[in-house]
Amino acid sequence: MDPLQAHIRQHLETYLEDLKRLLRQPSVAATGEGVEACAALVAELFAQAGAQVEVLRAPGAAPLVVADFPGPGRTLLFYDHYDVQPPDPLEEWVTPPFEPTVRDGKLYARGAADNKGDLVSRLAAVRALVAVRGGLPCRVRFLVEGEEEIGSVHFERYVREHRDHLAADACIWEFGARDMKERLHLSAGVKGICYLELAIEATSRDLHSSLGAIVEGAAMKMVWALASLKDPQTGRVRVPGFYDRVRPPSPQELEAVRRLPFEEEDLKRLYGVERFIAGKTGADAQYDLYFMPTCTVCGLESGYRGPGSKTVLPRRARAKVDFRMVPDQDPEEIARLVQEHFAAQGFPEMQVQLLGGERAYRSPIDHPFVQLAARVAGEATGRQVLLQPTSAGTGPMYPLGTTLGIPIVSLGTSYWDARGHSPNEHIRLSDWEETIGLMARLLERFGEEAW
Template sequence: MNHLEALDAYFTSKREEHLNELKDFLRIPSISALSEHKEDMQKAAEWLKDSFKNAGLENLSIDETDGHPVVYGDWLHAEGKPTILFYGHYDVQPVDPLNLWESGPFDPEVRDNKLYARGASDDKGQVFMHIKAVEALMNENGSLPVNVKFIIEGEEEVGSPNLEKYIEENKEKLAADIIIISDTGMYGPGKPAICYGLRGLAGVQIDVKGAKGDLHSGIYGGGVQNPIHAISEILASFHDQEGTISVEGFYNDVRPLADEEREAYRALNFDEEALKEEIGVNELFGEKGYSYLEQTWTRPTLEVNGVFGGFSGEGIKTVLPSEAGAKITCRLVPDQDPEDIVKKLRAHIEKHKPAGVTVTVTEFDKGKPFITPFDHPAIQAAGKSYEKVYNVPTAFTRMGGSIPIVAAFDEILNLPVVLMGFGLSSENFHAPNEHFHLENFDKGLRVIGDYYYELAGFSKEDLRK
């Protein structure tokens, strides 16, 4: 029996046990953005530490930060073999609106071979798979083919504000030959993909203040600036009619898309009609001159994520509100800098600020974009492991989303990053009814286990090129 057959037998025999364990993990409401879940964050960290121990990892610790803790564990007895640093996160997004969930967000339920719960896909399910791959290899062989280090944080969903400092302070502890992250997705059902590029992020909140309090719209309307009108005017100024961002200098540092990449994306034969049906729109909209994949993988964006102000209850209230605001995020591409983009946003907002209001801009999440050569041996080896299990070629793609800490790993530890995900874009992460296709859970366990063997065939020098 070869190692892939052994892995298959092990995971088949343990499937229900593993699913029940994952459900226990998913029941913990580890929402990092909400302070009332601080104890749940600690509970999730303790759960991970116990899971590390059961898998055979050593040197376990729950490392405190200025926010939520980082959980660490390792196994370092494969002499002369490469060392893998695996990163993931145990925090999850808030669950609102709760009424749209078909089952409780923290009451895991399997329907149609999909596991429904907040965190099922992003990122607890994928973290769990790596732990179980280690456990399988330890149970089968009593050892691992490579050295491993695990670092699982609790603040990814709020921008990882404390992890960069943690990495800086623990360079020696985190020293490795490659970094593996499973917080990305596949190209489509049955279509594995290695992500070699991520967009960065810059987020701000715009607050508009008018009168000192709400005013009667009949008495004051027409003579006093309405903050909702003002915020609407600012937001409308961000794009032209064709979707191009109008902020001065916004595109200055955007790296042009290589012809080879454009050709590779065309070869994927992306089905825009199927996408429209899947998300329920009759037309796609975006920057002219670029395909949908190019727009969402390689071009920057400026999106309004929320608008607030005035009365929105049942019926009508004839009020002229004193305040209004909006939250916006920009997805950035190589070689854009989040700090520079925020400065340009501030200048644009100041230039387009209507009379009669004061405007405040508050900065939030920031993260640099990331890109790495997709011909790196560690990335190509991951593609081979996917192909053994899925029996189809692996696509090499970029991703429209952001994992802000990836660029920090790249810059601080100077290591190649392998983004091998098992989620699907249709799995509602960050939305109600988040779920994880169990087909990819099952196959992903085998892919990860095989990948450790693939990496064992490389020297450290090969992987650090």
């Protein structure tokens, strides 16, 4: 074992205690619980590691933590976030979500996989390099936000106003995972998102359901409106203009996806489904996963939901819907098109509120930095590396990539069953140790290689 890896192994418990400390601190962006305290804790961890730390603030926004470690030559930027998803439903957790617990070589806690585990693994890599090599091979900058889980609503403003302070030559994004066959996935992009809250009010008050003979309630109107969004046979979004700006993938992106395995029977078993949307299989389903926008009803609320029966015609109904978007689609335009669609379908009273929107972003998959990250990932882990032109998920890559003009690639510590956003979220500690070593090797190669 070389000195760097030996040092990581020797100090792994110290790094793990830092992670547990961070996981004990709630930081739920949706409710604001613990966000300020968590930002302060992140800043403290960086300062203890020798970074120059600045906590940026904006009206109504969660703090943005920027930490700089000195080194020669170019600057590598790490993007992470300290906020987490709500832990609900609490009754499905085996152990409390903010009491980090190790069981069978896995660390369970809300935020372990998304994204505090990755954040601390990168900080640990910096600490290991300084201890073993006497310093860093390049400048390292961390950018850690507190609103990723609610659409990074103030992130673009932060980046625009502090672009000179955040300048870098390349960026490692927040996530990455090992699949069911232990292959390591890297992504050179993300989809965008348009997250809408819909509300409709049908009557002046809740009514007796016998009046359903002559009055339509809000619940039924909402269901009809939601059903108008997609064709149940083809899965196509029915909103006029929705696909007008969809940018087709480049030949390089198409070829990259063609080379990726797509084990659909394994995926169906994992997700508990018998078929994919529109019955698509093979290359057609894989194309849609990476290159087509989506429409998903995330939640629906109306009327009586308690035990037993209550015959009521609901006054109000609410729903939350997200659209995952591809490059050139605009979340504000999609929100407007949805509003116009509902009016044309006979629901002019439908209120449409854009809760969060992010554009899609893709770095060129053949960029030298993207290729360097893929090579080092394979060399450092011994795993087969799968480089995706885009993730099917979302993050605020667009404002960072376009404002700073830098290549971005995402890789990290998670694995296929980490259960991010779900009860019993966790990471495998062996993956976490591996990722610390990977990040240290990547920093060394970034400092050595010219491109």
